[in-house]
Amino acid sequence: MSGFGVTGAQAQSGELVLYCSVAEEWCRVMSEAFERETGIEVLMTRKSSGETYAQIKAEEGQPRGDVWWGGTGDPHLQAAQEGLTAEYQSPMLAELNDWAVSQAETSGYRTVGIYAGGLGFGYNSDLVTENPPACWADLLNEAYENDVQVANPNSSGTAYTLLATMVQLMGEDEAFAYLAKLHNNISQYTQSGSAPIRAAATGETAIGIVFMHDAVAQAVQGAPIVTVAPCEGTGYEVGSMSIIEGGPNPDNARVWYDWALTPAAQELGASANSFQVPSNANSATPDAAPKLADIKLIDYDFALYGSSEERSRLLARWDAEIGSLPQ
Amino acid sequence: MIVLPWYRQDGLFSGASALFQGFGGNAWLLPGVVLALASAGLSLQPGWRKGTAAMVLVVASMALLVGQGFAVGLNGPNWPGIVAHFPAAAEGQTGLGWGGFIAGLALLGLLSELLAARGFCRGERFASGAVVIIVALLVLFVFFPILKLGSAAFISPDGGFALVEFWGRLSAPELWRLNCFQGTGRCGVVINTVILGTLAALLSTLLGLALAMLVARTNFRLKRTLRAISILPIITPPFVVGVAIIVLFGRTGVLTQLGADIFDVRPTRWVYGLPGILMAQVLAFAPVTFLVLLGTLEAINPTLEEASTTLGARPMKTFRTVTWPLLRPGLAAAFLLAFIESLADFGNPLVLGGGYEVLSTKIFFAVVGARYDLGNAATLAMILLSLTLVAFWLQMRWLGNKSYVTVTGKSDAGLAAPVPQVIKVAAIALIVPWVAFTIGVYLIVVGGGFVTDVGRLDLSPTFSHIVTAFSFEFGENGLRLYGSAWDSMITTLWVSAIAAPLTTVIGILTAWLVARQDFAGKKAFEFGTMLSFAIPGTVVGVSYVAAFNVPPVDITGTMAILVICFMFRNMPVGMRAGMAALSQIDRSMEEASQTMGAGGLATLRNVVLPLIRPAIFTALVYSFVTAMTAVSAVIFLVSARHNMATAYIMGRVENGEYALAIAYSAVLMLVMIVCVVLIQFVVGQRRLGRRKELQGAGPAPAE
Structure with missing residues (x-):
């Protein structure tokens, strides 16, 4: 019975339980830098944003995490709406870009924007040599049968952003008709949002639908990946951060929160091959990052598509009409 | 009961005792305190062990302990009507702390004492205690989770029966369709x-x-x-x-x-x-x-x-x-x-x-993914468990009641027949590709961690993956481990190192009880221990989540649940090894020891254990290695604080970081080899000693 003692000192020692939903590498760089700077030990888990949302929801009675850092904004907004995350107005808010502040306002200051990035896709230029795809419509080409990958919107915020983007771009019924056609070309719905571009980089698939900064990251590391901003226009994410309501180390959570909004912390992303646009207006945007100004962005309705009802409804429809189709 | 904290709060040692809590509003704890005092009073009288009063008291206390644990949930009562008697129950209670567990343990000890006094296990107090405690542990950590999981399949989250939903999930075409045989798509998951x-x-x-x-x-x-x-x-x-x-x-x-x-x-x-x-x-x-x-x-x-x-x-x-x-x-x-x-x-x-889905992955995504659905996971787990049991049953049928005994007391000095030439050639033809394939796979495992990107065949050598995983530096605060793999590596080593000896102890003890002791219900006991082996890991994982994330035994997210999980999954192997070893040892030595007046414990320690050291070694190594490499059950039980190596590797693979995963695995294999050699070194030395003992003590066993 000696094992029961292990949970012992869970008190407010120098610890922070971090749920991280960006690329593992970036999570590691951030945790390490924070440990060096504050001496607070970071216990980090990386999971997709949808999975993290599910975990926080499951732990509602006894929260075990402190901060949820990164991942697309929609599940953060849903968590905020359901009261799973705590309200906090950081003194750093004044330094942030408008889109980051508006994310905080939409949620009643339960979440805040930390980076932004446009949705797009990347293709492997060794495999796709003729007529490279430039638009969403091109992905329906029969030549790409079983050669496109995207994540499952139930687990991945990236894939949910695709779903919501298509609904806003085309109208709901047309969007589902498009996704049903696209399904013929999909070889696999992955769990992690960025896994498809990694598969494209190694040539396991030809095209991966991901956020453009994830595609850029592969190209920077030497993979034959070409990043595409779709011609019809596209949606974007406001990567967010929230403090978990009732977490074990609330003070340390705020220390992290303020620190993560500083330019110094935000500029760490580029060193970890993450090329999002940072939310602090004073942070330098990495050179390789796809500039939001160069992309035809739709007017993404974060309040609506981040709401619990709309998200659950769209996901249920996706399960019924797309997820259940034979492959 | 009176002094130690009853509930698990911030730490297991802080918090109030049952007595204090009882007067502080949680009045449902008071009867327990009264019963404990009554037992203490009774034990002062001579001959109390044989009395009926003691038995009644112990059984009542146990019923009370279990009853109070389940009656009041984390956020309120589980059974309506309790609030009427105990107003504070509306606020709920957390899991049991040390006080609760020790009270339970003490009650079990008392029970075994009383049973032994009534002739259970032929009055052997140590054996009786061991049986009672192992049965209690099996009930708590094998049967209770499975029952809880079974009920999760039938009961909806708000407490009502959900037979319709259960039938819907059970008969879903995505489980059973046969399209792949007709060439019209994929088959069902089952x-x-x-x-x-x-x-x-x-x-x-x-x-x-x-x-x-x-x-x-x-x-x-x-x-x-x-x-x-x-x-x-x-x-x-x-x-x-x-x-x-x-x-x-x-x-x-x-x-x-x-x-x-x-x-x-x-x-x-x-x-x-x-x-x-x-x-x-x-x-x-x-x-x-x-x-x-x-x-x-x-x-x-x-x-x-x-x-x-x-x-x-x-x-x-x-x-x-x-x-x-x-x-x-x-x-x-x-x-x-x-x-x-x-x-x-x-x-x-x-x-x-x-896109090829099987039950184990489907169960995983039903629990871990965003589509969290314990009811569905439980239904699928039940199907998986039935498949396993059917396989067991078929095996028994096929073997039938024929006799396969060929090792007898008679001389078997014959020479084994050489394998017919045809079969030898066929075997070699099968083996050669297998060996080539294995070597190829392990070349990648050894080399893949030390090249830039094995997935893209960028083979320039590098140590960057090892550095990412295992970097450290000496700073002003002493050693700081920055590598991302340290946490999971250290947890894994701890869990394996704690679980292996515990597994061995419980496995060997069970083997000894089954092989050497007679007690009522021995067959059922043996079957119960084997059941935990037959349950697939995924099912164990889900059942632990279902059973232990709520009071009274609230241990999800701790290291304890990992250790316990390994103990009961691997114990049957230690038990089988122990029984095989015991069957080769004549009972007469133990009988001699007992004739000389040694009790069960002394006989076990001084006679049996030294003779079955090889079995102990097997059990130790097996449980250690399995704890380091198992994933199916563990994947549900890890947390940010206690992550395991396999779960970490899985995350890296899912994310496409193959090189890091491979580098970590290579290190893990190295650590395992070193540990196994260490265990062998320790046990090997003893084995030499054992030989001497045998020669000296063989003719006249035990003093």
Whole structure:
């Protein structure tokens, strides 16, 4: 019975339980830098944003995490709406870009924007040599049968952003008709949002639908990946951060929160091959990052598509009409 | 009960005792305090052990302990009507703390004491105590979770019966459809699982048989190499083999590209799905079937085969009519083992599955994914458990009641018949590709962690992955570990190091009870211990989540749950090893010890344990290695604080960071080899001592 003692000192020692939903590498760089700077030990888990949302929801009675850092904004907004995350107005808010502040306002200051990035896709230029795809419509080409990958919107915020983007771009019924056609070309719905571009980089698939900064990251590391901003226009994410309501180390959570909004912390992303646009207006945007100004962005309705009802409804429809189709 | 904290709060040691809590509003704890005081009072009287009053008191206390634990949940009462009597119950209670657990333990001790006084286990107090405690542990950590899981399948989250939903989930076409046989798409998940399990078991049994034949019955030269290679998969962490197969056979894999160039076709994703999973599973299970069949083959009495040859039968006829029928129990056991392992396997389908879904992955996504649905997971887990039990039952049917005994007291000085030439050639033809394949896979496992990107075949050497995983530096605060893998590595080592001895203790103790003690309900006891072996890991994981994330035993997210999980999953192996060793040791030595007046504990410690050290070694090594490499149950039980190496590797693989996963696995394998050698070193020294003991103490056992 000696094992029961292990949970012992869970008190407010120098610890922070971090749920991280960006690329593992970036999570590691951030945790390490924070440990060096504050001496607070970071216990980090990386999971997709949808999975993290599910975990926080499951732990509602006894929260075990402190901060949820990164991942697309929609599940953060849903968590905020359901009261799973705590309200906090950081003194750093004044330094942030408008889109980051508006994310905080939409949620009643339960979440805040930390980076932004446009949705797009990347293709492997060794495999796709003729007529490279430039638009969403091109992905329906029969030549790409079983050669496109995207994540499952139930687990991945990236894939949910695709779903919501298509609904806003085309109208709901047309969007589902498009996704049903696209399904013929999909070889696999992955769990992690960025896994498809990694598969494209190694040539396991030809095209991966991901956020453009994830595609850029592969190209920077030497993979034959070409990043595409779709011609019809596209949606974007406001990567967010929230403090978990009732977490074990609330003070340390705020220390992290303020620190993560500083330019110094935000500029760490580029060193970890993450090329999002940072939310602090004073942070330098990495050179390789796809500039939001160069992309035809739709007017993404974060309040609506981040709401619990709309998200659950769209996901249920996706399960019924797309997820259940034979492959 | 009166002093130690009853509830688990911030720490297990802070918090109020039951007495304090009882007067502080949680009045439902008071009757327990009263009963405890009454027991203490009663035990002051002589002869209390045989009295009925003590028995009644103990049973009542236990009922109360269990009852109060389940009556009030975390956030309020579980049974309506309680609030009327105890207003504070509306606020709920947390899990039990030390006080609660020790009270339970004390009650069990009392119970065993009373039972022994009434003649249970022939009045042997130590054995009685061991039986009572092991039964209690089995009930708590094997049966209770399974029952809880079973009920989760039928009961909706808001507490009502949900038979309609259960039937809907059970009969869903996505589980049972047979489209793949009609060529109109994919089959249901259950069908997929059964197809995969059967094929994997068939192929691994065949391969294991070929290996065993070559090693036991021919003068094949590479016997030692074969034995060495066959050990590798046992210490290989999951996922790596899958990754290596992708590197070899994926669409841009080395061999796929080569094949595509030679035959001038477009490389495809052929390996994703059944072919890939099958390849990985056969590679992993063939060594297990090999070991089983080697044992069977070596135990066949050669005089029978010799008789057949002397009577004029050709080698092939001897093989068909004598050797093969005698192999049947071994074949059945090997097939069953591989089938169960395949059903429980989770890593390979996850990495190589593509769109090919099996039950274990489906259960995982029902619990961990955003579509969290415990009811569905429980239903699927029940199906998986039934499949396993059906396989057990079929094995029993096939073996029937025939006799396979060939090792008798009579001399068996015959020579084993050589394997017929045809079979030898076939076996070699099977083995050579397997060996080449294994070597290829392990070359990637060893080398892949030290090149830039093995997935993209960027083979420039680098140590960056090892640095990412295991960097550290000495700063002003002493040693700081920055590598991302340290946490999981340290937790894994701790859990394995704690679980291995505990597993061994409980396994050997159980073996001793079953082999050497007589008590009521022994058959049921033996069956109960084996059940925890038959339950697939995924099912165990889900059942632990269902059972232990709420009071009274609230231990999810702790290291304890990991240790406990391993203890009860691996204990049957220690038990089997212990029983096999005990069956070779004559009872007379123990009887002598008892005649001289030693109790059960003293006999066990001074006579039995020194004689079965090899079994202890087997149990230790097995439970240690399994704890380091298991994934199917653990994946549900890890947390940010206590992450395990396999769960970490899985995350890296899922994210496509193959090189990091491979580098970590290579380090893990190295650590395992070092640890096993260490254990062997310690036990090996003792074994020398044991030989001396035997020569000196053999004729006159025990003092």
